[in-house]
Amino acid sequence: MEDRMTAMKTVGIVAATVAATALIGGGAYWFYRRRQKKKDAEAEEAEAPADADDDGSDPVTPEERRARGHYVPRTEIDADVMKKFEEAFGGGYAPPKDEVIDHLTQEDVVLFGVESEPVPGYPETREEVLTAKVRTVERSVVRARVIGPVVHAEHHGSHAGHGFRVGDMVEVPRGVILLAARPKPTEAKGYDSQGKSAATFQPSHKTKKTYEIHPGTPYDLVMPYITEDIEWYVDRELVKFELIGTKGLHQQIVFSEGSMRGGVTLRALDRDPETGLVFVARWELDIQP
Known part of the structure; x- marks a missing residue:
């Protein structure tokens, strides 16, 4: 009986030793794999910066992707954009003369065309006619603040945004001004009476x-x-x-x-x-x- 108990203890010790060895071995292997994966990941990060493009080209910085645009001379505005603009203001539309611009006040607004510029990831461009409230009239530009609505300021899909946002102070060259006007007096008061909220x-x-x-x-x-x-x-x-x-x-x-x-x-x-x-x-x- 005693020999049998000794044999059973021996089997139990062997089984426990085998289990412990398996656990240690499994743990060691798991630790090794985890460490190896970490080393591989660090090596990949060292070879390719986090902001690198998938094709391995130089990284693109946020500044390079920033929405940006430029003013569009009256004679270069896209035909479809200009057609919609003329339809809105009637067939007798004509750009303002210098003497009209000279006498603009802070009650007036100017309309002008802008175009977005392609940036990495957004190769297509858009044009838009914007409205801005006059602040000062200067020799070559009109300083004005953009008012809404503005549709294409930000990137969307494959189209680049032009970056002219509601509230921005802009210096509009006289030669790009499409229209100068004084909004009709309104007695509207309360919410949205001065335009839609910018944010x-x-x-x-x-x-x-x-x-x-x-x-x-x-x-x-x-x-x-x-x-x-x-x-x-x-x-x-x-x-x-x-x-x-x-x-x-x-x-x-x-x-x-x-x-x-x-x-x-x-x-x-x-x-x-x-x-x-x-x-x-x-x-x-x-x-x-």
């Missing part, structure tokens, strides 16, 4: 982001809630803004052209009759030129 911003105290904005351009702020007792505060005296209107929990605002450029904090506070001012939301903004 919508969640509160910075949640996103930890600072948003770039332009003067004279509507933006939507996403409010946690809205009451009749909301009060607004900016932390710089030389920054002025206007509340345009409300739609749901979106509060639309626009900063004046006369506002000092740079960083500004905008806060919404709720004046509670019992507890006083209650924090609602905060936006960190950077006013661009």
Whole structure:
């Protein structure tokens, strides 16, 4: 009986030893494969940078892919684009003369053509007629701020975007101006009365982001809630803004052209009759030129 027990113990020890050896061997092999894969991956990264193209060509930088475009002279605008433009403004269309441009004011707008430029990955181009609100009239250009709508600013599919965005300050050469006009007076007030919002911003105290904005351009702020007792505060005296209107929990605002450029904090506070001012939301903004 004792010999049998000894034999069984021996078998158990052998079995345990075989199992342990298998586990160690399997673990060692797994560790070896993992280490080898890591070395192979590091070697591949060393040979081909992360931003290299699949064909092994030189890496393409974000700057090379940036949406960009140029002004299009009146005589070079695509026939289809020009046809739609002329149809919109009637058969008697004629480009403005210099004396008309000389007397433009900040109540006026200019229309001009732009074309996108091909960049890596986006070989096709687009043309678009844009509208901009006049800021100053100079000898060779009109400085103006782009207003919406803008359709082809960004890349899409195989088409390159032209990079002219709502809110951008542009210097439009006189020779590319298609039309100069004064919009009809309107009594429209409230949300979207000054154009569609260029962007919508969640509160910075949640996103930890600072948003770039332009003067004279509507933006939507996403409010946690809205009451009749909301009060607004900016932390710089030389920054002025206007509340345009409300739609749901979106509060639309626009900063004046006369506002000092740079960083500004905008806060919404709720004046509670019992507890006083209650924090609602905060936006960190950077006013661009």
